[in-house]
Structures are given as structure tokens and as C-alpha cells.
Amino acid sequence: MNIYFTASDTEDAQLAKKKLVHRYGHCPIDQAEVIVALGGDGFMLQTMHDFMASNLPIYGMNKGTVGFLLNNYEEEGLIERLQAVELTELHPLNMTAVDMTGERFEALAINEVSLLRESRQTAKIQIAIDGQVKVEELTCDGVLVATPAGSTAYNYSAHGPILPVNAGVLALTPISAFRPRRWRGAILPREARIEFRILEAEKRPVSAVADATEIRNVATVIIEEKRDIIIRLLFDPEHGLEKRILDEQFMP
Incomplete structure (x- = not known):
């Protein structure tokens, strides 16, 4: 699978990117099948804006704080996780x-x-x-x-x-x-x-x-x-965005 990795400027996110690139490879954005973003919710939002025109799906892994729009970070099994994702489409x-x-x-x-x-x-x-x-x-x-x-x-x-x-x-x-x-x-x-x-x-x-x-x-x-623009986000099946939004309504 051709993956384009991007990460926030924090030391933790940059180190995670280095490890993942070494393990899974890194390809130019014009050859990528998926974007993997490493950071917090703010960086994920920035990534969606930066790559909106690419129409590539984005899979975020949390290297920030809250991580509402991101999946848990794990170095192992990334390809398998990407093959089992749940797709959510957004319009800005x-x-x-x-x-x-x-x-x-x-x-x-x-x-x-x-x-x-x-x-x-x-x-x-x-x-x-x-x-x-x-x-x-x-x-x-x-x-x-x-x-x-x-x-x-x-x-x-x-x-x-x-x-x-x-x-x-x-x-x-x-x-x-x-x-x-x-x-x-x-x-x-x-x-x-x-x-x-x-x-x-x-x-x-x-x-x-x-x-x-x-x-x-x-x-x-x-x-x-803007209905003609589609942003495609990828989530692990057990932590989809729909479920997160539902759960948020019952947070203490």
C-alpha cells in the first residue's frame, strides 16, 4: 500500500513518523493511496485543509492530546488497520x-x-x-x-x-x-x-x-x-466518528 506520512512539528510526532516511514515506506503525494497524519486534532484539521484537493482518504493517529478525529497510535499492524477501516465522508x-x-x-x-x-x-x-x-x-x-x-x-x-x-x-x-x-x-x-x-x-x-x-x-x-467537495476520513471500526459523536453526548 502506498502511504504518504505527514506529522506535526512536535518531537513525539516526528519520531513516530520516522519509525513508520522506516517500517512501511513513504511515497510522494501524487503516488499515494492514503495519507497517514500524526498529531493532534488541530494538525488533523490542518491536514484536511492542506490535502482537500487531493481527494485522498486520511487516516489520523493521535500524537496530540484529545484526538477526537484520530485513531490510537500503534506502530504495529498499520497495513491491516488500513484494510479494515470505516469510511466517513464530510463536506466543508x-x-x-x-x-x-x-x-x-x-x-x-x-x-x-x-x-x-x-x-x-x-x-x-x-x-x-x-x-x-x-x-x-x-x-x-x-x-x-x-x-x-x-x-x-x-x-x-x-x-x-x-x-x-x-x-x-x-x-x-x-x-x-x-x-x-x-x-x-x-x-x-x-x-x-x-x-x-x-x-x-x-x-x-x-x-x-x-x-x-x-x-x-x-x-x-x-x-x-460545499457539496462538491468530499473529505474522506478513515477510522478503526470500533472507534468510528459516528460512535464518537454519540458517546460525546453522554460524557460526564
Whole structure:
């Protein structure tokens, strides 16, 4: 099996890569059948972004801390594990942001797109779904749209729902909402077109963040799922992503 190994900059991950390359070989990315990533969840997310265009499946092994998106690290039996994997397919979010000067930006997010206030002033944001205004004025620290894969991360910390991978929905979650006080967000179909318009943008500046890409002083942000891009993740059968997301809902 032709494997392309990549690892984070930590000493532990680099040492693991050296051992695995010595044992299983290492081929150029254009000849690879699979990518094996060694690091933590942040590095796994970076790997998905870096190799999104390759359409190669990615098998992560944990050399970080939490390792939610990764399999356990073991030097033995890698080929056998790769032959027995469970496949999960993800689609990223596409963020189109226009800043206050009129400049347009696009970025992809695998976990979430977050709108965050930049100053001591609360943000005021109007929310429209498929062209229909649903929230005239959300006064808040911010608001985010999360994929199922990202629903256990920032979204969950902001009291948003955990979403099953194959549920076909997205989470729309306010961050420290002040008004409407009782609004706790929404679960939207994955086909939804979500548009945010920043109110009083000069007085209350807002940034938009798609995973690690930040655009400051935005005026409008549109988010849609990018269905033509498929990210293929590989998991050991007993530790699939669907099971991990289910188990996360019952963590103490």
C-alpha cells in the first residue's frame, strides 16, 4: 500500500513518523493511496485543509492530546488497520464574506464558521435563512454555524447541539446572546443558505472566522455547505466518528 506520512512539528510526532516511514515506506503525494497524519486534532484539521484537493482518504493517529478525529497510535499492524477501516465522508462549509470596504473573501471550514465581536461593544447581527429574515437583530458576542463534525467543538462549548454525522443538518448557535434572550439557536437543513448582516458595523465591528481563516470588519457573511467537495476520513471500526459523536453526548 502506498502511504504518504505527514506529522506535526512536535518531537513525539516526528519520531513516530520516522519509525513508520522506516517500517512501511513513504511515497510522494501524487503516488499515494492514503495519507497517514500524526498529531493532534488541530494538525488533523490542518491536514484536511492542506490535502482537500487531493481527494485522498486520511487516516489520523493521535500524537496530540484529545484526538477526537484520530485513531490510537500503534506502530504495529498499520497495513491491516488500513484494510479494515470505516469510511466517513464530510463536506466543508463555504464562507463568502464582504468587508466594510466592499472587498470579497472566500474560505472553507470543516468545523465551523464563527462571527465574533472585535471590541467591548456587543455585536448586532441580522440572520436570514434562504433569503428570509429569521432574526431581525441578535445582540450577542457572536454566532456560529457548525457542521456535524465540528458540533462537538466550539459549538458544544457555546451550548449548541451535538449533531450526528449523517443527520444532514447544520447547527446555528448564538454565542452569549443578550437579545433575544430566550433564543438558543436552530438546527438547519444542510441545503440552507445562511446570511448574516452586521448592524452598526462601524460602531460594533465583527470578524468572521472559517476554522483558522479570519476576516476582520465584515459587513455580510454567507455560509453554504460545499457539496462538491468530499473529505474522506478513515477510522478503526470500533472507534468510528459516528460512535464518537454519540458517546460525546453522554460524557460526564
